Each structure stands twice: as C-alpha cells, then as structure tokens.
Amino acid sequence: MLSRDHSRPPRGPADPRRRERVIAATEEVLLEHGLDGLTHRAVARQAEVPLGSTTYYFATIDDLRYVALQRVVRRYIAWMHQWAESLGDIGPEGLADALADLIVTAHAEYRQQIVVDFELTVAAMRHPELRELATVYSTATTAMLARRTTPARAMALTAAMDGMSMLGLVSPEPLRRDDIRAAFRAILAPGSVAGREAE
Numbered sequence: 001m002l003s004r005d006h007s008r009p010p011r012g013p014a015d016p017r018r019r020e021r022v023i024a025a026t027e028e029v030l031l032e033h034g035l036d037g038l039t040h041r042a043v044a045r046q047a048e049v050p051l052g053s054t055t056y057y058f059a060t061i062d063d064l065r066y067v068a069l070q071r072v073v074r075r076y077i078a079w080m081h082q083w084a085e086s087l088g089d090i091g092p093e094g095l096a097d098a099l100a101d102l103i104v105t106a107h108a109e110y111r112q113q114i115v116v117d118f119e120l121t122v123a124a125m126r127h128p129e130l131r132e133l134a135t136v137y138s139t140a141t142t143a144m145l146a147r148r149t150t151p152a153r154a155m156a157l158t159a160a161m162d163g164m165s166m167l168g169l170v171s172p173e174p175l176r177r178d179d180i181r182a183a184f185r186a187i188l189a190p191g192s193v194a195g196r197e198a199e
Contacts, residue, residue: 019057021047026058026068031112035119038065062129069120069133072113077140084144092188095148100181103161107168107175114165138162149188156187 025047029038038061040054047054058064087098106114117137124134138158145154160183168175 018047018049018053022049022054022057022064023067023071026064027071030065030068030072030116034115035065035123038068040064062127066129066133069116069130072116072120073133073136076113076117076137080141080144084147087148090148092149093185096181096184096188099157099161099184100177103164103168103175103180104177106165111169114169118166118169153187157184160184160187 022043026038026043029042029046033042040058040061041051043064044051044054054064058067083098083102087095090098120130121134121137124130141161142151142154142158145157148154149157164175164180164183
C-alpha cells in the first residue's frame with residue numbers, strides 16, 4: 001500500500017489554493033495547447049482536481065480563458081517594465097539594438113507566449129469582451145517606448161515589433177538580428193531625442 005505524500009497540498013475542501021491552482025493550470029494549458037485546446041477537462045487534469053472544481057470557480061470556458069489571459073498579459077507587462085528599466089541611458093541606435101535583442105530573445109525563449117498573444121488578438125476580433133485585454137500589449141509597449149523617443153515613433157516601433165514577432169512565428173528560418181536591427185534603426189532615424197523631435 002502506497003503511503004500518503006504529505007508534501008503535496010490537500011485536494012479537498014481543505015485546499016484553500018484550489019482556485020489559484022485552477023487559474024495557473026489554465027495558463028499552462030493555454031501556453032501548451034493554445035486557445036483551441038482549452039477545455040475544463042484539460043485544466044482539471046493539469047491542476048489535478050476533479051472536473052467539478054473547474055466549473056465551480058469558472059462556469060464557462062470564456063470565464064476560464066479570460067482570467068488566464070489576464071495573468072498572461074500581466075506577466076508580459078512586468079517583463080517589459082523590467083526590460084525598460086534595464087536599458088539605462090541609451091540613444092536611438094542603442095534602443096534599436098536593445099529592441100533587436102528583445103525580439104531575438106522572445107522568439108528563442110518565449111515562443112509559446114507569443115503564440116498565445118496573437119491567438120488572443122485574433123480571438124478578440126470575434127469576442128468583444130477580449131478586445132480591451134488584447135490591446136494592453138500594444139498600449140503598454142507604446143507607453144514604455146514613448147519615454148525613449150517620440151509618441152509617433154513609439155507607435156511605429158510597436159507595430160514593427162508586432163509584425164516581426166508574427167513573421168518570426170511563421171518564417172521557416174529564424175529572423176536575422178541584423179535585419180531586425182536595421183528595421184528599428186530605420187524608424188529611429190538619427191536626430192531623434194527622448195520625448196520629442198530634434199529641433
């Protein structure tokens with residue numbers, strides 16, 4: 001007879017973190033299988049809880065999807081803030097280099113995250129309740145970049161980041177860092193200064 005593993009959290013009514021584990025499991029299912037693979041049964045299996053636990057806290061798939069996507073978006077914002085804070089005092093060329101490194105790193109280490117980001121964007125086209133959440137990526141990124149350059153260039157950089165991120169997902173070969181950097185440098189033309197156009 002197997003002995004009980006006392007290191008694992010309780011699974012019954014005495015489990016005060018069950019709701020949080022269901023949310024965490026939903027995020028894991030999203031990252032692994034995408035929006036199409038999200039079901040109550042898959043989440044219950046991932047969280048190691050009875051199926052009824054997922055529907056108790058989140059009655060519909062829409063409820064599950066929204067709360068998990070909130071976590072994904074918040075993690076992205078925290079990651080971007082950390083990245084922006086690490087830049088220090090850099091000029092346009094330095095910012096172009098940093099953005100190129102960011103794109104390369106994201107595709108190498110956070111590919112699943114990027115896929116979910118774009119799936120959320122596509123889903124928001126048909127689900128109005130997701131639109132505000134879906135736009136957080138671009139608005140947060142643009143706001144952070146606007147501290148380093150003009151608002152117009154920040155918006156252009158964000159659009160370029162989105163485009164290159166999508167291209168990187170479907171391209172048969174990884175995007176070349178030099179090509180990415182050249183695109184950013186074309187936007188961050190010499191003469192730009194933080195927060196305004198050069199006089």
